[in-house]
Amino acid sequence: MTKYALSHLQQLENESIHIIREVAAEFERPVMLYSIGKDSGVMLRLAQKAFAPAPIPFKILHVNTTWKFREMIEFRNRMVKELDLDFEEWINPEGVRDNINPFEHGTQRYTHVMKTEGLKQALNAGKFDAAFGGARRDEEKSRAKERVFSFRDRFHQWDPKNQRPELWNLFNCRVNKGESIRVFPLSNWTELDVWLYIHQENLPVVPLYFAKERPVVQRGSAWIMVDDERLPLEAGEKPQMRMVRFRTLGCYPLTGAIDSTADTLPKVIEEMLRSRDSERQGRVIDYDESGSMEQKKREGYF
Template identity: 75%
Template sequence: MSTYNFSHLQQLEAESIFIIREVAASFDKPVMLYSIGKDSSVMLRLAQKAFHPAPIPFPLMHVDTTFKFKEMIDFRGRMEKEIGFELLVWINQDGVKRGMNPFEFGSEEHTRVMKTDGLKQALDHYGFDAAYGGARRDEEKSRAKERIYSFRDRFHQWDPKNQRPELWNLYNNRVHKGESIRVFPLSNWTELDIWLYIMQEEIPIVPLYFADEREVVERDGNLIMVDDDRLPLEPGEKPQRKRVRFRTLGCYPLTGAIESDADTVPKIVQEMLLAKTSERQGRVIDADKSASMEEKKREGYF
């Protein structure tokens, strides 16, 4: 009997597949939020696995802030073609009309309008009652208490005092009209697990994760990539070519690169093991007080 061992990673995979299937089976209109990042790539692979040999039975949706790295958008198109899922792209047109950008409006306003509000608009527009997200509990302190099924009211708000108890694998899928659930199938994965899985399963990820010569400027201690000509250069700033990579991917003006030679997954992991800063420090948006994520979440940020 002892031969029926199941490793830690196999357990995580099985648990995620269970969750993905459970949502697909018990909600009217689920959607998978696809951020094009490495966690999304793992979640996408798990969705393929969950329904193999059938195709993924729900659409993937990308909320495009119009400031994503070009390579991310290319990668998105490539995955759509290779895997053959239904892709929805949502851009907050109100934001576009207002000429929203992170430079004049600030990172917080830009993120709120293009990402948080954009997501809410899209969910309302399509009437999705469940949305899968790739967040992990180990990412940030307040995420540690997040449920796998995170209940949101009609205004997409998360109330930390009004979350449903979650026992065993018996998830409560009941929502009233207009209410929804955010689902986090990767809740129990750690960053190391994600990388290991990408390596083991040979999951394609955006090349920006790997070190390469890229044009960057140094700003407030962050290396910002000059991804297109929309990035206004401050006086004295001069783009320089450096060998850099990204630990997380978001809007290019808001995502700091790190200098690195890691151009393979094992090298990234090696670098990570030696890292003195955690993953989210590369995001300008989280650099304020430690409870900032929690406040965003209350407003409906993922």
């Protein structure tokens, strides 16, 4: 490459840093949503880079559904400590009171209460006017036209007809009281970019992304991991040890593992390059109904 040229990863990195700084400069109470996954990890590193040598000037928030993999929570706690983050966890207290879970209440209601409602509660409680999320446009078709700055009304609702045009790197940061913006600094990154960046930066990720013998049961076409005793086993269902890994992380009863022997980062990337399946296939949540992402976003989901 010629002098004074940036690689595509450097370019993406610089653009994302610009976005993160713009939010820190213009909003009163920004917050960064941290979901513990690989995208969140990249976003967190970008936030560190945006303000170094100063610390990250906003809170890092995790909306916990109580059904995350145990290794995710361990990893989260480690990151909070190592990076000395201003961290907060939110769990929907009503969901806990009513013992909302994916088995008795169905994935839709469970996701709505523990994720969407929990998120809205946390944002209201913190009076946050901007919330960073790690979503990418290549994840899903309905995200392809999502803005970097996604405007939400007082009820956190996304109105696809009422989104602001975005030109150059000039972002309109104005909101009235109670309104907010969801900001997606990784909009232009693809799954491959994220992995290449993790490789380049030597970023730590949750070990679940790497293949290992894990106790799983087969549900439909997916391998579901028996992460703790709360997973109800059907009659005759017996966990078996199997070499698997996860392409995407979420709530363990809703996240399918894939057969894999990729136990290092280069092997994971190689497997992905050679694979012919898209990333969200492992996610039960998007397959509930067609257009489900669109619907969830309207309700206030990321």
